[in-house]
Amino acid sequence: MSQLGTYLLLFGLVVSGYGLVAAAVGAKTGRLALVESARRCAFGVLAIVAAANATMLTALLTNDFAIRYVADNSSRETPAFFKALALWAADNGSLLLWNLILAGYVAAVAIRFRRDRPPTFPYALAVLFGVQAFYLVLINGPARPFGSLANPPADGRGPAPLLQNHPLMAVHPPFLYLGFIGFTVPFAFGVAALLAGEGWDQWVSLIRRWTLVVWCFLTVGLLLGALWSYSVLGWGGYWAWDPVENVALLPWLMSTAFLHSVMLQERRGMARLWNIALVIGAFSLMTFGTFLTRANVLSSVHAFAQTSVGPAYLAFLALVLLGGFGLVAWRLPTLRTQASLTSAISREGAFVANNMLLLAAAAIILLGTTFPLVVEAVSGQQVTVGGPYFRSSVTPVFLLILLLAGTAPVLPWRATNRSRALRRLRVPATAAALVMIATAWAGVRQVAVVAGFGLATLLFVTSAQEIGSGLAIGRRGSRSGAVRALLRGRRRHAGLVVHLGLALVAAGITASSALGQQTQVTLKTGQSTAFGGEVLRYQGLSADQQPQRIVLTATVAVFNSSGQTDGALHPRINLYPAATEPIGSPSIRRGIVWDLYASLISLQNDGGSATFRFYRNPGVNWLWFGGLVMALGGVAAAWPSRRRKPGNDDADDAGAVRRRAVVEVGAP
């Protein structure tokens, strides 16, 4: 099994190496047969990498402890479900999945461009194979998932307890990987345009939809990570400004900026240089993030333990930065565009401001995340940058982003017609003002919280109103007219749906970070405590010996203010044999506004008394729901449209650019 896997990975490297060379030579010489053979290689690499993943999965499920990865991350007692998840429970295995997803993207590109091949396609294919080859080198050299043990142990260690404690582990890493790795596609097409020295505007429309899909995956991946943190770790929160969380947020911010600035290029031929730099920046940040996580540079709950992939990642990062930005510098004269802002208060102006703010947020987070590295490199002292820095510096930027998103959709392109725009803001601004007054009335005195609720309202009402007016225009004809109107402006409406979701997320984050309550109490069996208008009584402890662990479950009965029983909470402590520390599992009663959240901290006298931490968190479910709405909006925007007849309306993506490209080519 170990040998089979090793050979498969080597074979995969050879095939993708051939793909790289064939695509590059084909691009340079224009030999179509070479490009076609490279294109077909994509399916070969996918099949080989899939077989390697299947081999590892089989080894995990059949307890093949001769493979060191299996011995380290699985055991006989591990339930089959978590055995399968162990495929991505540690660095080496997760690199297998990483390669599989990347090969999947390359194959998807190969299918998408099987017939219509833009001139940049061979270059893009070469870049894609180059990235794939790097990740295959990684698992053929520094990381060896199929490395074997001379003396196979009778049983394995089992996955890290935290990773076998919740099924969310099944979906959070794959979605995040789909998001991260997907950046390779826009990056490849951006670099391809630089390499080819043409198609400056075409590449943007080619990959806009890819970027949207990737953005959706990353959004869902980040949300699932937050949900995992909230549902599993037992600290009552969902975002800790941990370095690895931060570096996952950076590409999200960059790609969000890109999705907005793309419209500048499509509509007005602006921001050509900017867009290409954003895509290279997003991919570099993704590589940088994986480097930080996997090279064991920063201390984090996510960091993979001691690996040897650091220098290889660093070399790759240097190559990406040098190659990407070096090419930008080389092509700079042609990347400059003539178009400029006609008015600051216009849709264009809003997109520029949006990009500035998103990048400012990214810069603040990047600075805080890498600051400990800089300090240690310079002075040798170990420092950490914690939540307070991030919260106090990022909050104002995020509030400004809400303000912008809540006003920009009413602004017209190019010319300024302020009175009309102001008229459309009347209802949203009034609603926001009312909410702010009500929040302050209710006793909230923090300016950021009042502003957060107000701006979330502004964003929500503006988005809803704009969707509504789009519908109303269509309805003048008939009911089916409304649907047609919605579909015709689909890109705009889908974007507004994302904004609706963002408003919910913003409200949820504001509420949960500012208005939550918590307490820590030690209760004897039968003893009660009052908390947040309810009474919580410790009923006792039960122990359950499962094959792979011992589970101690406390029962806490909940009574409402009038003394009626209102369900129960069951926080647990799990004891895993290979872990020195017990792993807690919180119990959460989720509600539309309030979550009641209980963590079991410690037990005394064989469970005769127990120490709990209770939280009352408002708005957490708005965050999950809003995130879902954002992702659905993204899917709606990315959904392929039926091919329209040429010369139809120009609300949709490719048409405008294609037409402009024709004009540009036709011009002397």
Add this chain to the structure above:
Amino acid sequence: MSGRLTRRRARLLAGVVAAVAAIVTLLATGLGRDPSVFASPLVGRTAPNFTLPQLDGPPVTLSKLRGQVVLINFWASWCSQCQVEQAALDQTWQQFQDSGVVVIGVDFEDDTGAARGYVRTAGVTYPVVEDTDSSAALAYGLRGVPETFVVDQSGRIVDHVIGPVGAAALASEINSVLLARAQ
């Protein structure tokens, strides 16, 4: 648009190279260290005493080994990192057992049969004790296996290694402890 290297282009490219070099240098300094390594609070203190049953032999009491250098190595048969360091520990034991050095393997959270099987097949020659109720692991604040503590002749912990140990590093460590005593 042509491929000529104008002065302006050269300046830009040099700027990119310089910026990337700065970033890579900064990150490379981070690679040189392990963020999980920090000064162990136990170093410099008296090693917590234990009496534990040996896998094959009489129980071992740490305090009775005063006057000798003791290497306490926490391991388990299910731990692959422990396999990596086992040869180094054996070599150290063979090399120093006549110079007043004892190597003790403390088996952590393990099945006795599995541990015995491992000791036999892997050819472990130094004494191995079983931490049956994990009390020694708790007393030493174990974070995981393998971890190794070096205890000097007066019973003080002089070093604490997280992760697999190497023979050369162990030999130089032991030599310096033996030398400090001789002076």
